[in-house]
Structure formats: C-alpha cells, structure tokens
Amino acid sequence: MATLDEARSAKAALREKVTGLDGVIGVGVAPEFTASIGQPPREYPGRKQAKSPASRSPVEVLSEDELVEQVAGPGGSWVLQVNVTDARLVDKIPEEIDDVAVRVRVVGAVRAG
Numbered sequence: 001m002a003t004l005d006e007a008r009s010a011k012a013a014l015r016e017k018v019t020g021l022d023g024v025i026g027v028g029v030a031p032e033f034t035a036s037i038g039q040p041p042r043e044y045p046g047r048k049q050a051k052s053p054a055s056r057s058p059v060e061v062l063s064e065d066e067l068v069e070q071v072a073g074p075g076g077s078w079v080l081q082v083n084v085t086d087a088r089l090v091d092k093i094p095e096e097i098d099d100v101a102v103r104v105r106v107v108g109a110v111r112a113g
Contacts (some may be wrong), residue, residue: 001077002100004029010098014080017094024093026083030103031076083107 002010007029018024071087082093089107095102 001032002019002079004078004100007077007078007080007100010100011080013100014082014094015048017097018082018092021084023084023089024082026081027084028081030079030081032079032101032103038110048075079103081105 011027015027016041018027080097081103083105084090084093085107090104090106091103093104
C-alpha cells in the first residue's frame with residue numbers, strides 16, 4: 001500500500017522507465033480501489049452517482065470541492081497507472097517501482113474527435 005506522496009515520488013522513476021516505448025500515452029497516479037468483482041463499489045466521500053443522458057447508465061462524478069487526497073477514501077492506497085495503446089507493451093512495463101504497484105491499462109489511441 002502506497003500513500004499519495006509515495007506514488008507521486010515513484011511516478012518520475014516510472015516515466016524514465018517507459019520513455020521511448022511507442023504506445024505509452026499516459027503515466028499517472030490513481031487510487032487503488034478494492035471492490036471485488038460482483039460486489040458493489042465502495043462508497044467514497046465526495047462521489048455521487050449521475051445518470052448519463054445519452055446512455056442512461058450510472059457515471060461516477062467527483063464533486064467540485066473534492067480534494068485528490070480524499071479520492072482513495074480513508075486508509076486508501078495509491079498506485080501508478082500507465083495507459084498504453086498496444087497490449088504487447090504490458091510485459092515491458094515494471095509491475096512495481098519504489099514499492100508502489102504499477103497498473104497497466106490498454107486503451108485505444110487518443111484522437112481528436
């Protein structure tokens with residue numbers, strides 16, 4: 001489990017490791033949510049459910065007065081997240097940097113809409 005400050009410090013080291021890997025489109029700090037599959041998500045202070053008018057599906061929205069430190073909830077842990085456009089990059093990204101877990105998410109390429 002990493003604190004927000006630990007994750008922020010490890011982010012620079014992770015950036016150095018992934019520099020030059022074509023297909024890495026984002027490196028950041030993210031809360032490590034601990035909801036189990038099939039279980040309802042944990043409630044977080046400052047979050048509310050909103051309905052998307054187009055899809056009618058619930059969307060999580062942060063309230064405007066939410067501080068980033070509050071997102072993980074009390075005792076929450078933080079991870080580093082790397083967004084990539086190619087699944088073959090997953091094995092080239094370390095699983096941990098400076099005792100902070102690294103989560104890799106394969107996403108589509110970022111394009112102007």
